[in-house]
Amino acid sequence: MVTRSVDMRSDTVTKPTETMRAAMAIAEVDDDILGLDPTAAQLEAEMARIMGKEAALFVASGTMANLISVLTHCQIRGSEVILGEYSHIVIYENGGISTIGGVHPRTVKNNEDGTMDIDLIEKAIRDPNLAICCPTTRLICLENSNAHSGGRCLSVEYTDKVGELAKKHGLMLHIDGSRIFNASVALGVPVHRLAQAADSVTACLSKGLGAPAGTIIAGSKSFISKARILRKTLGGGIRQVGILCAAGLVALQENVAKLENDHKNAKILAKEISKIKGLKVDAATVETNIVFVEVSKDSSITERELLEMLKARGVYVSQPGPRKIRLVLHHQISEDDVHYAVSCFQKVINGSQLEMLAIE
Structure with missing residues (x-):
């Protein structure tokens, strides 16, 4: 009989620590749909600071975070997003951006290090003069670290170049930062610098950071206000969510290191x-x-x-x-x-x- 267990299926299999459980038990809570949960507000403010954005929002999962982010940027059905052919959004998120949001994914080849060639991204941007026939490009998505490449990290220099390209064409840039804290530690670069070029960024609390649930979306105050409405539309509003946010705060304090x-x-x-x-x-x-x-x-x-x-x-x-x-x-x-x-x-x-x- 085997008594030892080494579970490496994913970094999502961690169990809440005793410190997390204690924090969850005593968390101060209120109705977060009404914007009154103090522990949720504390976590969101701290994550906004860490990620270098004006505001942040707690949502149930990384899949929900990416869906809300894409739909907030692409509010017109028939919009198009450019993203890697092996990105998590394309492969593992049930085609939600298309089936729920009416957003068309235009995929670009991922290199072995998780990047997409800048020139290929630019070639994928639709000509606005052909909008009567083609989807309208509104968004570019990156993933850092890149899961399909084995957790490879996108450098600041690369992300900045994609950000410059997005601005050149009047597009928005979203970073699926499910494991952005891993990228930050590996590169020795603060999270806010990795996300500086992005209009929105996510960070998962339940992967390497070890909390039981939750992902944070960060962006401008206007973006987060719209994202909050979409969260409710998708059934993601949780009343006393501070219980989960308390574990997220402990994750930031104890597990990033x-x-x-x-x-x-x-x-x-x-x-x-x-x-x-x-x-x-x-x-x-x-x-x-x-x-x-x-x-x-x-x-x-x-x-x-x-x-x-x-x-x-x-x-x-x-x-x-x-x-x-x-x-x-x-x-x-x-x-x-x-x-x-x-x-x-x-x-x-x-x-x-x-x-x-x-x-x-």
Whole structure:
């Protein structure tokens, strides 16, 4: 019977700390739909400050945050947003911007580091003179850090260039900053500087920061006022939401400082797994807390078999695609847990190879 559990399916699997639970229990609350919850107001003001924007809004999830942001910028149905072909909004958010908002996604190829070529973004912008036939481009979206690229970070210089391009064409810029605190720590750049060129930015509280729920949207006062109305329209108004916001405040106070250790553990994990025959990891590209592992075509085990055999040893990972394994570090995974996970990978791979030799 396995008694040890190392859960690296995502950084969303963290459990609230005792400090969070205590803060939630005593949180001062009121009706947030009426704008009266004091703990929500405290969190929103602090996040607006951190993100360098005039105002902020707590919403239930990152998916809701991106949907509200896109719809607030693109209030006319038939508008178009330019974003990466592998962005979270395109792949993992149920096509909400189209089905709910009537906003058309125009995708641009993502490079391996999560960026899109500036010239390709510019080529994707519709000619306003063709508005009678084509959607009207109103928004560009970036994702920092970029989940599909393995948590790679977009630099200030790159984001600024996209911001300049947006302004040149009279467009808005939104940053899906679900893991922007990871990018900030990895790059050694304050969050507000990473978001400076953006008209709106999100930050998830329930990923690396370890709160049980919630995402913050930040932008101008006018933008947030419109976003607040859309939040209610989408059913996202929560009355005494200060209970959740209290955990978010603790996350900012206690867990931002732990992200650097998550990144260190991710690099250790990548380096050690890269030594295992039959598995491929580009350890040099691990910048934050996400590690992608490729199961070689000539491996004696499939990715599904690997998942199940690791699970039997108490190590939980996810499968984002064919022959791919994803591991995500968070503050409740220790360096000792990392070494245990590596040993399980070794035992599973080496054991399967021995079984194949025996069959031969």
